[in-house]
Amino acid sequence: MIEVIGLVKRYGNREVLSNVSINVKKGEFVSLIGPNGAGKTTMIRSILTLIRPDKGEIRILGKNPFKDKKVFKNLGYVQELPNLPPFMTGRQVLELSAKIKGVKKDEIDEILDVVGMTEFANRQIAKYSKGMIQRIAIAEALLGNPEILILDEPNIGIDPIFTLKVRQIFDRLKREGSSILMTSHELEDVKKLSDRVYMIYKGKIIFEGNVEDLVKKFLGIQVIIESDDDDKEKIVNFLSSLEYVKKVFKEGSRVIISMSEDKREELLEKLISSGFKIKGFYLDLNLEEAYSRAINSVGNNAL
Numbered sequence: 001m002i003e004v005i006g007l008v009k010r011y012g013n014r015e016v017l018s019n020v021s022i023n024v025k026k027g028e029f030v031s032l033i034g035p036n037g038a039g040k041t042t043m044i045r046s047i048l049t050l051i052r053p054d055k056g057e058i059r060i061l062g063k064n065p066f067k068d069k070k071v072f073k074n075l076g077y078v079q080e081l082p083n084l085p086p087f088m089t090g091r092q093v094l095e096l097s098a099k100i101k102g103v104k105k106d107e108i109d110e111i112l113d114v115v116g117m118t119e120f121a122n123r124q125i126a127k128y129s130k131g132m133i134q135r136i137a138i139a140e141a142l143l144g145n146p147e148i149l150i151l152d153e154p155n156i157g158i159d160p161i162f163t164l165k166v167r168q169i170f171d172r173l174k175r176e177g178s179s180i181l182m183t184s185h186e187l188e189d190v191k192k193l194s195d196r197v198y199m200i201y202k203g204k205i206i207f208e209g210n211v212e213d214l215v216k217k218f219l220g221i222q223v224i225i226e227s228d229d230d231d232k233e234k235i236v237n238f239l240s241s242l243e244y245v246k247k248v249f250k251e252g253s254r255v256i257i258s259m260s261e262d263k264r265e266e267l268l269e270k271l272i273s274s275g276f277k278i279k280g281f282y283l284d285l286n287l288e289e290a291y292s293r294a295i296n297s298v299g300n301n302a303l
Ligand SMILES: Nc1ncnc2c1ncn2[C@@H]1O[C@H](COP(=O)(O)OP(=O)(O)OP(=O)(O)O)[C@@H](O)[C@H]1O
Pocket: 011, 016, 034, 035, 036, 037, 038, 039, 040, 041, 042, 043, 303
């Protein structure tokens, strides 16, 4: 649905994207993460043809967007700082967009309800809060159920109820076969929403895969065990005798272990057969920590 092949972008003699390839398949949610100045927005703006890359190919729904602007009829875009006309009301913004996209007017009330803006629809944008502007921008992008949705730091985590609603909309869009590409610094959103993640650093992709693989690669296999047993020391002692357990320690009511290889199944079986009462057993998906280790592994100077 979105294909970027070998993209190169230079500003003067500085290369800000170096032979970058990414793709987003039908029904997939892909996030592009990386530090400030890594090249995320440059990538998004290139896909949207707002920037002309020096080299490489871009395909949206199989077409070259520089030559075939019709592809944008099926594309919704939310930019980091939405630039909506301050003198218009939220409803007027959506009405104008619906007209351009050829979307029925009934959809406007529906989408206003979905983003929780019915009550404020007739208020001028100039009198909106930042969160309200973001909601109207997201509503505008969602009008017409686009096949491609591009979100550049959408800040959906501002309000937990809204976050939940937006997530439900994304899930529905995916089920209907839409593809979503998001850039974000909100790693909690990235973790919950993404099927796949690209990590970009100084214009180069340094990781591609799902969140679990990213965490495993940069943080290792770290498992959290919750148990009703009062004596957690017993669990610690038992685990430290296993050869693939690198490190094991108690942290409050939990026991945390690092493994040199993924032996989760075997480990759980051993714990249960040895009579320990296990309440919780899960991989520690600490994306923040994995992210910072990934960046440290390639260099500290992000800008
Ligand atoms: N118009 C421009 N002229 C010169 N350099 C630019 C221009 N736009 C972006 N850059 C540079 O390109 C690099 C990539 O910027 P980009 O905005 O793509 O980063 P980003 O990953 O989106 O960062 P952030 O997370 O801060 O939004 C940065 O070094 C930036 O300074």
